Amino acid sequence: MATRALLAELIAAWQQQSGGEAAIESVGGVDAARRVREGGEPFDVVVLASDAIAKLEAAGRIVPGSVTPLVRSGVAVAVPAGAPHPAIGTEAQLREAVLAAPTIGYSTGPSGVALQQLFERWGIADVVKDRTVQAPAGTPVGTLVARGEVALGFQQLSELLHLEGIDVVGPLPDAVQITTVFSAAVVAGAAQEAAARDLLAFLASPATADAKRRQGMDPA
Numbered sequence: 001m002a003t004r005a006l007l008a009e010l011i012a013a014w015q016q017q018s019g020g021e022a023a024i025e026s027v028g029g030v031d032a033a034r035r036v037r038e039g040g041e042p043f044d045v046v047v048l049a050s051d052a053i054a055k056l057e058a059a060g061r062i063v064p065g066s067v068t069p070l071v072r073s074g075v076a077v078a079v080p081a082g083a084p085h086p087a088i089g090t091e092a093q094l095r096e097a098v099l100a101a102p103t104i105g106y107s108t109g110p111s112g113v114a115l116q117q118l119f120e121r122w123g124i125a126d127v128v129k130d131r132t133v134q135a136p137a138g139t140p141v142g143t144l145v146a147r148g149e150v151a152l153g154f155q156q157l158s159e160l161l162h163l164e165g166i167d168v169v170g171p172l173p174d175a176v177q178i179t180t181v182f183s184a185a186v187v188a189g190a191a192q193e194a195a196a197r198d199l200l201a202f203l204a205s206p207a208t209a210d211a212k213r214r215q216g217m218d219p220a
Contacts (some may be wrong), residue, residue, distance in 0.1 A: 002156040006215040028137035044190040050181040065185035069220035075178040077169040096133040105141040105150030114178040157216035
């Protein structure tokens with residue numbers, strides 16, 4: 001889901017440039033990985049966090065040599081629109097903001113796993129356990145923030161940028177920033193492998209750098 005807006009923009013550009021056609025289905029990463037792993041659906045390309053891509057490759061579901069890093073995506077913090085912005089410029093300030101928040105939202109994706117590990121390292125996992133809310137797979141954390149169900153939300157900046165009803169406070173401090181590399185790969189048994197490889201080459205090309213930054217990510 002973190003790459004949904006970016007892929008929509010870039011694939012439209014690829015279609016115009018190449019004359020090819022592509023249809024995107026954006027779902028939660030857990031669901032996407034499961035569907036590719038189980039097979040039975042005619043996917044040509046999969047885009048996921050690099051660790052998930054690696055697992056699919058190990059399972060023989062990825063064409064060898066086709067894995068293509070696309071973007072580096074960092075995590076940001078959001079609050080309901082108009083709510084006070086906590087100080088999060090340093091690791092200590094972020095920890096205090098988490099401890100002060102009545103509810104904390106995180107995702108099912110890799111950023112959510114890393115956030116839980118950070119709370120463990122800080123020694124506050126048990127303290128905030130009853131105040132943490134995991135967004136359902138495929139549901140942006142920012143949606144829960146906008147509804148007022150979560151006071152402090154953590155998710156990829158790209159998933160928070162275009163949501164109404166929230167304020168993005170800023171990125172995590174460098175010392176604890178959670179960076180996910182999203183990669184694309186050709187799915188084993190792809191019906192249109194040549195077109196898929198052409199698409200991946202375009203998605204990784206320098207011409208896409210500005211769009212990636214505009215969507216809150218950096219080229220990988």
